[in-house]
Amino acid sequence: MTGSSQSESSLIKFVAVQSAVGLGISILFAAAILLTDAWGLATLISADASPILSSILFVGVGAAMLAPFVVATALFLIDRSPDTHD
DSSP states (O other): OOHHHHHHHHHHHHHHHHHHHHHHHHHHHHHHHHHHTGGGHHHHHHTSSOHHHHHHHHHHHHHHHHHHHHHHHHHHTOOOOOOOOO
């Protein structure tokens, strides 16, 4: 592997890991909101005609919306300083 393709490969792995972390955090956050009935969302969803589908949509859309913020934050905070260690 050349240096460029190796760095691209490591960047892809980094983004994939951060995406997985973001999805996990987002799913846990959405589940915590439903389990604690914050803002009455669990009550509202349980009164729906299909509460399982509503719960899945709430968690899924929430994860899809919040996960990119984790990736963007991780990319923003990458240490881009050149290595001075030889």
